[in-house]
Amino acid sequence: MAKLPPALTGGALPVVVIAGRPNVGKSTLFNRLVGRRQALVADTPGVTRDRKEAEAQLRGRTVRLVDTAGLEEAAPDTLYGRMRASSESAVAQADLVLFCIDARAGITPADSHFAVWLRRQGRPVLLIANKSEGRQGAAAAMEAYALGLGTPLAISAEHGEGLSDLMGEIADRLPPEAEAAPSGDEAGDVEGEEDERPAGPLRLAIVGRPNAGKSTLLNRLLGEERMITGPEPGLTRDSVTVMLHDAQGPIQLVDTAGLRRKARIDDASLEKMSVSASIEALKMAEVVVLTLDATLGVHEQDLQIARLIEREGRCCVLALNKWDAVEDRIATRQAISDRIETSLAQMRGIPVVSFSALTGAGVQKLLPVVRRAHDVWNRRVPTGALNRWFETMLERHSPPLVGGRRLKLRYMTQAKARPPTFILFGTRAELLPEDYQRYLVNGLRETFDLPGTPIRLLLRGTR
Ligand code: GDP
Ligand code: GDP
Secondary structure, X not given: OOOOOHHHHOOOOOEEEEEEOOOOOHHXXXXXXXXXXXXXXXXXXOOXXXXXXXXXXXXXXXXXXXXXXXXXXXXXXXXXXXXXXXXXXXXXOOOEEEEEEEOOXXXXXXXXHHHHHHHHHOOOEEEEEEOOOOOHHHHHHHHHHHHOOOOOEEOEOXXXXXXXXXXXXXXXXXXXXOOOOOOHHHHHHHOOOOOOOOOXXXXXXXXXXXXXXXHHHHHHHHHHHOOOOOOXXXXXXXXXXXXXXXXXXXXXXXXXXXXXXXXXXXHHHHHHHHXXXXXXXXXXXXXXEEEEEHHHOOOHHHHHHHHHHHHOOOEEEEEEEOHHHOOXXXXXXXXXXXXXXXXXXXXXXXXXXXXXXXXOOOXXXXXXXXXXXXXXXXXXXXXXXXXXXXXXXXXXXXXXXXXXXXXXXXXXXEEEOOOOEEEEXXXXXXXXXXXXXXXXXXXXXXXXXXOOOOOEEEEEEEO
């Protein structure tokens, strides 16, 4: 069995957020659900993480679990205010919120206030009465009905009681799975199968170096699209949830925390922060708009962010901002394209949009390009067409000799989308040299019109 490479599991996973008062057992629950498989996401040296996140396997589904404990950095002075401030950005990005209360302590005013706020956020919530071990817990859990968040589920995170039910309840509430990988032999069944996309808005992040014009772009998009939600006065958080609407529906801007923080820090930390803020944002996003100051060309740091986007399996749109200030537009565009093609071969054909966020000229091109990129990222290639193509590729260039013997490549199937991921079966297929893999990936890109998206090729040896 071929193992999926780490980057794969980073594809747009359902996000499950654990929220609640301090001390109700959020971290204990988090550790329970993550279990031994704990693998910190974006475990990048030098990146300070302000949020505990890990991937967890729940009933065969991989989810990204977020623990909001300990997020009260710039705390407003009421407990409820702190709860809300610490959960706000996480809840906005959640596919499911696990709202925990302490069944022994009963319902506190902070719980009640938080519940009211949570109901208004419109995210699915599962109410959890933790510390319900033994009998007395069950009675206390009943009290939690009053919160108006449905039937509380009594568990004990510490004693491991009720966890199996909990996992089932979570699995039932997740958005439908879009991407079941076929098991080897039934691979042919995938043909004609439509990808079910997760419900909800397209998730978009705007990232880039300081001064590239991200905030200006954000404001421009909001101004033109009539913003729906925004920062609420009195909150100290940098994160806001912003919804845009275009002809095809809602788009959620995954906020890049740090956009509004500039005043307080020096340039060097700002540079660093722009990368770490980008990481946070792009993990939550489906499409990432990498914004450049076109007058400055492509910097190493832009490439670094682009590689992160690739590694996380997100699709990327390159935005050349400050186009108003570019003198020789043809030469600039060419220089930037050349640099991208040579330095980011793995994202060949990445869509490029040029505009001026400042004047607004050209900005209207951005969202249609984002939508198209999102479609490509979601695309499924039917198995029949894939294998007809595969045969011609094999005829054009026979698979190489490895250790004196020719590899026998048999067939391919697309295991999933988001990003497009293909499995290649064959005798000793796992030994296929990189250049032949590249030949196939480039061919896939051209033939099936998959520009700009990361493409994964998994090799599976058969007998
Ligand atoms: P957090 O602040 O919400 O993340 O809470 P913690 O996970 O740090 O837990 C707070 C305290 O509650 C710790 O002392 C835990 O050991 C305890 N605790 C967590 N879950 C349970 C439980 O199911 N039963 C009992 N009795 N205590 C628990
Ligand atoms: P951020 O750090 O990426 O959020 O960048 P800002 O949006 O704060 O923009 C940085 C500077 O670039 C500001 O002075 C903006 O006015 C300027 N700027 C942003 N977009 C454009 C543009 O399209 N053209 C020009 N000439 N300047 C721009």
